[in-house]
Amino acid sequence: MTLDSLEKFIGFQGWSMFGITPFEKIRKNLKKHEKFFEEWIKKDYQADMDWLELMKKDRFHPERVLPGIKSVIVLGAVYSDSGAMVKRWRSDGGQPQPLHISSETREAQQMRHHRGVVARYARGKDYHKVLRKKLIELSDFLKSRYPQAQTYASVDSGPTADRALAEAAGLGFFGKNTCLINPPRGSYFFIASLMTDLELPETPEKPMPACGNCRKCIQNCPTGALAESGKLDARKCISYLTIENKGPIPVELRPKIGNRLFGCDACQACCPFNAVLPSEVLIGPLKPENGAGDSLDLKGILSIESDEEFAEKFAGTPLMRAKRRGLLRNACVAAGNSGNKELVSYLEALIRQESDEMLREHAGWAIDILNLNL
Ligand code: B12
Ligand code: SF4
Ligand code: SF4
Structure with a gap:
């Protein structure tokens, strides 16, 4: 399968970004993150989200979730845009605001x-359901070409370390706020992934910036x-x-x-x-006018x-x-x-x-x- 045909299908589905990375590269990245995660748990920073630790083995060892895994397609879906912001603000009776x-x-x-x-x-609508449906369509697309292919789809609640996978696939860099940031789109996007035992072409690596000396998020967090x-x-x-x-x-x-x-x-x-x-949330159900x-x-x-x-x-x-x-x-x-x-x-x-x-x-x-x- 060519990168072009996959890219076309993914674009048609409305994802804002994607990256494909070989499992070997992800394995290295996950090793580093597993250590980081263990330190985080040691400090009790997880509060009572005990399920995070229970899923630890699967989250950092995707070969347990999909034996024979060779590649991961990681996708990003923007959920907040300037257009929606302006529209909602007006409908709330506030002053119309300029774009951006x-x-x-x-x-x-x-x-x-x-x-x-x-x-x-x-x-908007529950992103778990909306994005999962898209991952299943993507999986069907792969299987239409390679009927024997095995896949595993995950959005947020699955046993996957989403940000670490997305980082490895080149979707962004970790900010000091712990969010994955994708210049120039920012960090208001969901992460979804499709693991497969197919050897897919890797997307080219892009250089990423970093936070540098900025500490705004740390200073602006209301609760420290x-x-x-x-x-x-x-x-x-x-x-x-x-x-x-x-x-x-x-x-x-x-x-x-x-x-x-x-x-x-x-x-x-x-x-x-x-x-x-x-400028636009591309997946309609994620827009605020379709949810709360x-x-x-x-x-x-x-x-x-x-x-x-x-x-x-x-x-x-x-x-x-x-x-x-x-x-x-x-x-x-x-x-x-x-x-x-x-x-x-x-x-x-x-x-x-x-x-x-x-x-x-x-x-x-x-x-x-x-x-x-x-
Ligand atoms: C548990 C969880 C939460 C918890 C804990 C968040 C946290 N930062 O740990 C709570 C309930 C607080 C939360 C809040 C939010 N969440 Co949440 N959450 C998750 C979940 C299920 C697991 C995250 C996790 O493992 N945390 C443990 C920490 C240790 O891991 P981590 O967050 O991935 O952090 C990594 C960084 O700290 C990184 N890192 C940073 N610096 C450095 C430096 C070094 C040297 C290294 C090695 C690593 C490193 O390594 C860590 C491990 O991989 C993921 C989905 C998933 N399955 O992964 C969504 C997820 C992270 N959440 C998401 C979202 C949207 C949110 C909110 C924005 C929602 C909101 N508006 O209220 C906030 C953001 C708060 C914030 N600043 O993180 C998105 C983030 C998308 C993105 N672009 O980053 C995710 C990926 C869901 C998704 N699939 O889209 N969330
Ligand atoms: S340190 Fe600055 S650039 Fe980095 S995540 Fe925080 S606010 Fe954004
Ligand atoms: S409380 Fe702080 S860390 Fe949590 S989401 Fe708000 S600003 Fe970010």
Whole structure:
């Protein structure tokens, strides 16, 4: 199979970038990352994401996942663009902004709204499903030429070290915020991979820049979660606290969360490599207008009474990961930080109707903070 025919198919599918790398090259890269990962775990930076360690062997030894593996196709799908930003901002009733407005400015503007902000990666449809479907189509394409070929597809939740694979395939470099950055597209992209036992042509290597002396992400992280260069302490990370964490949010971190309702973009929004965003999200379902959008009305979230009602609103979006309980917990924190007195009655209603102790405690905290600020 030629690189040209693969590139055509991948482009037709809407991926923003791709790289193909022989397994031998990946093996070397994974060795280095396995050591790094072990140091990270030793420091307890993984919080309660024990599944990461449980998957460790498979993540760093893909030959266990696909015996006979020879090549990996790593793909990137941009999920945030300048066009979508402008459109969403207007539909929120804000001032129209020029194209390529810096994402930092917009983030600051959103904080003034009494809404909860959804991180950019979670604004469209659930990327796991959308991208997995594309990987299966790509696998079918390979098998149409080589019927005996074996493949293994993975997006995020699979036993793969996605960023390390993407680095080896030339998709970008590791920033100090731990994200993989692809100049000139920035870091707002998902990583997906297709392993195969086919020997595919390798894509040419490209020179990559590095962060240099910049430390903006470390300085702008609201909770100080970027502990050291390249190491993130998930116990302090707002993305972890509002998505993966099933328990209460530590009281001392709540004021630092602001009105972030689901996930956090602060260490990417301030990054110079994201100052000019790509002009278009190429995979339609990932666009904010096809999912939850960029921010949600806190009154609406605090009023969701049942898991069924929650699923009706958010089925098929990444927000399902937090479940009703997690999202309402986050909404209480965002409400407490909003300075919006109107939310007190919604929080009081939640305490009256809710039997879940964690939610009642978060709502009580928010009321206290709002009353203190009267
Ligand atoms: C667990 C997890 C999280 C955790 C922990 C994140 C973390 N940084 O460790 C939490 C819940 C906090 C999280 C948050 C987010 N996540 Co997440 N997450 C994952 C997941 C499932 C595993 C990551 C992991 O193994 N972490 C452990 C650390 C040690 O590994 P790592 O993150 O890959 O980090 C590497 C770097 O630290 C690197 N490195 C950096 N410097 C140096 C220096 C040296 C010398 C060496 C050797 C290595 C090195 O080596 C590490 C090991 O490979 C991956 C998907 C996957 N299957 O891999 C997605 C993934 C990393 N997440 C992703 C996204 C989009 C996010 C968020 C942006 C979502 C949001 N807006 O809220 C934030 C970003 C926060 C951040 N700054 O990282 C994308 C990142 C895409 C990209 N362009 O980088 C991924 C790849 C999912 C995907 N398939 O698209 N995530
Ligand atoms: S996602 Fe937010 S809290 Fe987590 S490291 Fe980045 S800036 Fe800090
Ligand atoms: S903000 Fe600066 S230090 Fe952080 S990832 Fe971007 S370039 Fe690197």
